[in-house]
Amino acid sequence: MEHNQNTSYETNVVMAEQTATVEENNMAMPTRECVVCLIAQPEQEFYPTYSTTCQHMYRYICNSCTYYSVKVILDSAISSQVSCPETNCPAKWSSNEVRQVLLVNNDHLLLNKYDANLIRQFLESDDNFFWCAHGCGSGQYDYTISIRNSKMTCIACKKDTCVFHRVKWHEGMTCDQYEQWYPSTDAMTRQWIQTYTKKCPGCQCNIEKNGGCNLMTCKKCGRQFTWDNLFSYTPLTNYWYTSHQYDRGGTINYNTLANHTHVRHEMNHRPHRKGKLASLLRLLKF
Incomplete structure (x- = not known):
């Protein structure tokens, strides 16, 4: 009996020491705060740089939010062009680099859709x-x-x-x-296009708005913009707010932005981080 008690005691001591070691390692692990989700995460969540054409040395958007950015682009448009979501990085990712992001996240369904869009765009580029x-x-x-x-x-x-x-x-x-x-029909068509459509700020093709919110996505080039003022913005911005949250002057409505569940929690429980919301402005690429 005494031997069993000693063994149990020693086992508990070892487990306690292992737990303490893990906690110490976690505390010592360097972290970085993602500028999108505002969560401090291990440094490895910000590596590697996905594209050789990227002009930034470090990443400030975590792997999860980077994947979400790619997913929004490919889900909400018939575009296959993906740009780096990092601030002020003009890099256009190659098809293999986009595939890598999707494969790492096991999104084979979206990968198949992406490949199909590549084939479609290649065919349509030929007159x-x-x-x-x-x-x-x-x-x-x-x-x-x-x-x-x-x-x-x-x-x-x-x-x-x-x-x-x-x-x-x-x-x-x-x-x-x-x-x-059909000459009159052609003239009427041209008049209708001029009256009821606007040109995409990206590829200049005509787009009709037949309902819904002010946010538009061009099905030809994938550019996202607001219908009223044709302001372009990155799809990653949609992670935080939609075009409803712009006031008429084209500025960000912080009161609406604060209604986001995660942001509201941060502002209520950690008011010193309220200033971090300003970093979201850097995501805008007008």
Whole structure:
């Protein structure tokens, strides 16, 4: 019995010493505060630098928030272009660098979507590639783009598309007759575009706003901007607030920002960190 008690005592002592050692190591571990989530985290959460084109020596956005930034870009737009979220870093990440972020976080679903978007954008960059005008989702190459009255038959749905006008085939009409028959329609379309759309500040394509909030995402280039004033901002900013939280002068409404659960907790329980909110301004890239 005495031997068992001694063994139990020694085991407890060893466990206590191991616990103390772990706690001491944790206390001694260098940390860094992420400028997005405002949480002090181990230094390894800020390594490595994801891109060789990045111009900063150190990272101040943790791995989790960096991944979230990439996820917002790829989830909310049909864009495959990802920029470094670090302040004042103009680096554009390569496809392999974006894939690395997704693979490290085991997001294979988003990785597949990203690869599909890369293929789509590559195809659409070629003037000789055409989507079927009937909306079946199929597309193919046709090298008669400059020839009027050229008809492309879809390999999927077998329906015809006018290659010159990129519309459903105008059965019984030549391209000249089609243009003569629908001139007023074209003029009305141009007037409607001028009245009800705005140009993306990134790629200059026309975008229509048919509801929802003031935040817009261009489906062609992925640029995010506010509809009223066409201010561009980084997708990482959406982690904290939406475009509703801008006042009419284009400045940040701190009262709305403070409604975020994490920020409200920080301000109520650690008021000395209230000034840290100002660091969020550095994330804006107008």
